[in-house]
Amino acid sequence: MNYINKTDQFFKELLPNRYAIQKRVCDTIDPELRIGNTAFTTVTINNNFRTACHRDAGDLKEGFGNLSCTGKGEWDGGYTILPEYRVGAKLNPGDVLIMDVHQIHGNTPIREKGSGREAVFTGNKHNKDKMVDFERISLVCYLRENMTQCGSRAYEDLRKQFVQSMIEDKTRPEHKNYTHKSQIWNGVYPGMWESDEWVHYLRSNGFDQEADQIQPPINTIDKFF
Numbered sequence: 559m560n561y562i563n564k565t566d567q568f569f570k571e572l573l574p575n576r577y578a579i580q581k582r583v584c585d586t587i588d589p590e591l592r593i594g595n596t597a598f599t600t601v602t603i604n605n606n607f608r609t610a611c612h613r614d615a616g617d618l619k620e621g622f623g624n625l626s627c628t629g630k631g632e633w634d635g636g637y638t639i640l641p642e643y644r645v646g647a648k649l650n651p652g653d654v655l656i657m658d659v660h661q662i663h664g665n666t667p668i669r670e671k672g673s674g675r676e677a678v679f680t681g682n683k684h685n686k687d688k689m690v691d692f693e694r695i696s697l698v699c700y701l702r703e704n705m706t707q708c709g710s711r712a713y714e715d716l717r718k719q720f721v722q723s724m725i726e727d728k729t730r731p732e733h734k735n736y737t738h739k740s741q742i743w744n745g746v747y748p749g750m751w752e753s754d755e756w757v758h759y760l761r762s763n764g765f766d767q768e769a770d771q772i773q774p775p776i777n778t779i780d781k782f783f
Contacts, residue, residue: 559594565624565699566596568654573622580621580701590711597621599705602698606677611641611664617700623659624699627651631692632671639664649696659700668694713768720759721745 570577581597592599617623625638627649638655639646640663647655657663668677670692677694708714724730724745732743750756752772760769 561626561628561697562593562596562598562601562699565626565654565697566598569597569622569624569656569699573656576620576622580618583618583621583706584701587705587708588710591705591708591714593699596699598624598699598701600700600702602700604696604698606668606692606694607696608636608665608668608677609663611639611662613662614659614700616702616704617659618703619660621701622656625649625655625657626697626699627653627694628697629693629695633677633692633694634669634671634674635666636668636694637666639666659698709768713765716760716763716765717751720756724750 570581577597584592584597584599587599593601614623628651635648637646637648638657640657640661642662646666649655669675670677677692709717722745724732724747725743730743732747736743754773757769757773760766760772
């Protein structure tokens, strides 16, 4: 949290207007679904991972991504580049780069200092024999836009519980669509969050107010007919 708070502080100091927009949006989200009192909901962590050129999807369009770097040992390369602007920045431990992640960006190869061996993604167990003696760990702190559509933490936990109950109920016909042993139905079906069974599940767990928002109660004779 000290690390993320410091990143948040740099964001606030260096880009106050963008920060204010992102923080205002973040403050509308349940405190248990965001990171402390920062402008972030999410951190993506990459360990010796070279990202291909891409545009980030799902980040708040009006906000900015905060890329920082830590690790151990020494390395060459690993420049974060924005090819359309012909610029690149090498982040060393302690550096923070605040950028529009909706622009095309990626990394140059990350190589072990001295030997020149290119790093491999250490998150893949099959690459253990190729590991190098350093770790370049990048952290991208941002606000995931769809988090604004979440309910309370308790509500989202109940949704997860509901989906899990669908997966565990082997009498559900959806399971029959997955015949190979390596495949399994993920418990989600079209329209499930407006369905009668979800509304019933909400009410049976004391979420009457949330259920009423999906299916308002009939409280007049006119509405009944």
